[in-house]
Amino acid sequence: MRLTVFGTGYLGATHAACMAELGHDVVGVDVDPGKVAKLSDGVTPFFEPGLEPVLRRNLDAGRLRFTTSYPEAAAHADVHFLGVGTPQKKGEYAADLKYVHAVVDSLAPLLERPSVIIGKSTVPVGTARDLGVRARAAASVDVEVAWNPEFLREGFAVKDTLRPDRLVLGVDGARERADWVAEQVREIYAELLAAEIPFLLTDLATAELVKVSANAFLATKISFINAVSEVCEATGADVTVLADALGYDARIGRRFLNAGLGFGGGCLPKDIRAFMARSGELGADHAVAFLREVDNINMxxxxxxxxxxxxxxxxxxxxxxxxxxxxxxxxxxxxxxxxxxxxxxxxxxxxxxxxxxxxxxxxxxxxxxxxxxxxxxxxxxxxxxxxxxxxxxxxxxxxxxxxxxxxxxxxxxxxxxxxxxxxxxxxxxxxxxxxxxxxx
Missing domain, CATH: 3.40.50.720 (NAD(P)-binding Rossmann-like Domain)
Known part of the structure; x- marks a missing residue:
C-alpha cells in the first residue's frame, strides 16, 4: 500500500521505516529540512538500536523516501499516519496539541480523494473525535480519522513495531466508512495479523485511553515499588529481595518493580500529567487523583x-x-x-x-x-x-x-x-x- 507518515521524530521515523519494511510504499513528512535530509541519507537524528539498517535497506529498495512537501504527501496516498509530538504545555499539565492540529489543518485541504488519517501519537481522550470534525470542515472530500496508538519502548522500537504485543484500532462506528477504515488497517498490518498478533477494534475514545492507561499503570507500578523502598530504608529491609518475592506472584509480576531513581523520558511523565488534566476537564479528576502522588513519589x-x-x-x-x-x-x-x-x-x-x-x-x-x-x-x-x-x-x-x-x-x-x-x-x-x- 501507499502510505504517508507525518512527523519524523522518534515515533514517526520508526513507523515510516518499519511500514516500508513490511513492504509498503512510504513517504515520511516533516517541516524540518534538516531531519528530512538526514533521514534521506540513511541517518537517524536519534539513537535507536537496529533502526538505521531498516531505514537504509528500505531507502535503497525505493520503498521509503522523505519530504517536506505536504502536496506531494497528500497526492501519494489515501492513508496518512500522524506521528507528531504531543509535549506537555509550558506551565500546565495538559498536552500541547498544536503540532497535531497543524498537520490536520495543512493536510486536509490538499486531499483530493476520500482518505483516512490514522493517529499514532498519544493524545487526550476526545482528540480523535475533534480532529475528525476539524478535518472534514477543512477538506473538500470525505476524511475519516482513526486512532492506532503506539506502544514503543525506547531501545526496542523496531521490534515493538514489527512484532507488537497487540494492535489497537479505534474507529468512529457512526461513520459510514468505518468498515473501510478497518479494512485498510488490516491490509497494512496483514503480515502482523498473519503472525497472530492480537487485533482489537474499538471506538475512538477507548483506543486513545488504552495508551495513556498503560503508561499510567506502568508509572504507578514503578512509583509503588519506590514508595516501598522508602519504607525499606526506614526499617533496614531490602527492596530488591522484596521485589523478587512479589514478582513470583503471577498477579503482580517482576517487570517494572525495580526500585531506584524512577521514570523519565518523553512519555510517562507528560502522559500521566495530561491524563490528570483531561480527567479534570471531564469532571473525573477524582478518579485519577492517585496519579498526583505517583508523580510526587517519582520526583x-x-x-x-x-x-x-x-x-x-x-x-x-x-x-x-x-x-x-x-x-x-x-x-x-x-x-x-x-x-x-x-x-x-x-x-x-x-x-x-x-x-x-x-x-x-x-x-x-x-x-x-x-x-x-x-x-x-x-x-x-x-x-x-x-x-x-x-x-x-x-x-x-x-x-x-x-x-x-x-x-x-x-x-x-x-x-x-x-x-x-x-x-x-x-x-x-x-x-x-x-x-x-x-x-x-
Missing amino acids: RRRTKVVDMAARAVGGSLLGANVAVLGAAFKPESDDVRDSPALNVAGMIQLHGAVVTVYDPKAVDNSRRVFPTLNYATSVAEACDRADVVLVLTEWDEFTALGPEDLNPVVRTRSIIDGRNCLERARWRRGGWVYAGLGTP
Missing part, C-alpha cells in the same frame, strides 16, 4: 539521591567533585527528556559541586540541555579524582564495572547506585562505601 527519588550524594561527601556538596555515570533516561537511548539522571546532575551542580557526566550515547543531547555541566568521553575521565560516583542509568558498560576499574582514578571510594544495578557485595568487599535505594 522525590531525585531529591533523595541528591541528599545521598551530600551525605557521601560529608554533608555539603559545595566544592565536591562528583562523577555522574548516565544521562539518558534509560539505557539503549540518547533521550534526555525529563531524564532523572540529568536532573540529578543539574541539582547537584546547583548545590556547588563540580559535576562531570559520562553517557555512552547521550552526551551531545545532554550538553544542549545542561551546557554548564562537565562532560567526559569515558568512565575513567568522568571519575577522575571523584569524591563520589553516581550510577544513574543502567547501561551495560556501568553494570559491568567493578571496584578495580575505578580504584586508580577516584579520590574517595564511595559509590551511589541510583538504579540498584550493581553487585553491592563486590563493591563493599573492594573497600568501597556503597549506597543503594531501599537497600541496607
Whole structure:
C-alpha cells in the first residue's frame, strides 16, 4: 500500500521505516529540512538500536523516501499516519496539541480523494473525535480519522513495531466508512495479523485511553515499588529481595518493580500529567487523583539521591567533585527528556559541586540541555579524582564495572547506585562505601 507518515521524530521515523519494511510504499513528512535530509541519507537524528539498517535497506529498495512537501504527501496516498509530538504545555499539565492540529489543518485541504488519517501519537481522550470534525470542515472530500496508538519502548522500537504485543484500532462506528477504515488497517498490518498478533477494534475514545492507561499503570507500578523502598530504608529491609518475592506472584509480576531513581523520558511523565488534566476537564479528576502522588513519589527519588550524594561527601556538596555515570533516561537511548539522571546532575551542580557526566550515547543531547555541566568521553575521565560516583542509568558498560576499574582514578571510594544495578557485595568487599535505594 501507499502510505504517508507525518512527523519524523522518534515515533514517526520508526513507523515510516518499519511500514516500508513490511513492504509498503512510504513517504515520511516533516517541516524540518534538516531531519528530512538526514533521514534521506540513511541517518537517524536519534539513537535507536537496529533502526538505521531498516531505514537504509528500505531507502535503497525505493520503498521509503522523505519530504517536506505536504502536496506531494497528500497526492501519494489515501492513508496518512500522524506521528507528531504531543509535549506537555509550558506551565500546565495538559498536552500541547498544536503540532497535531497543524498537520490536520495543512493536510486536509490538499486531499483530493476520500482518505483516512490514522493517529499514532498519544493524545487526550476526545482528540480523535475533534480532529475528525476539524478535518472534514477543512477538506473538500470525505476524511475519516482513526486512532492506532503506539506502544514503543525506547531501545526496542523496531521490534515493538514489527512484532507488537497487540494492535489497537479505534474507529468512529457512526461513520459510514468505518468498515473501510478497518479494512485498510488490516491490509497494512496483514503480515502482523498473519503472525497472530492480537487485533482489537474499538471506538475512538477507548483506543486513545488504552495508551495513556498503560503508561499510567506502568508509572504507578514503578512509583509503588519506590514508595516501598522508602519504607525499606526506614526499617533496614531490602527492596530488591522484596521485589523478587512479589514478582513470583503471577498477579503482580517482576517487570517494572525495580526500585531506584524512577521514570523519565518523553512519555510517562507528560502522559500521566495530561491524563490528570483531561480527567479534570471531564469532571473525573477524582478518579485519577492517585496519579498526583505517583508523580510526587517519582520526583522525590531525585531529591533523595541528591541528599545521598551530600551525605557521601560529608554533608555539603559545595566544592565536591562528583562523577555522574548516565544521562539518558534509560539505557539503549540518547533521550534526555525529563531524564532523572540529568536532573540529578543539574541539582547537584546547583548545590556547588563540580559535576562531570559520562553517557555512552547521550552526551551531545545532554550538553544542549545542561551546557554548564562537565562532560567526559569515558568512565575513567568522568571519575577522575571523584569524591563520589553516581550510577544513574543502567547501561551495560556501568553494570559491568567493578571496584578495580575505578580504584586508580577516584579520590574517595564511595559509590551511589541510583538504579540498584550493581553487585553491592563486590563493591563493599573492594573497600568501597556503597549506597543503594531501599537497600541496607
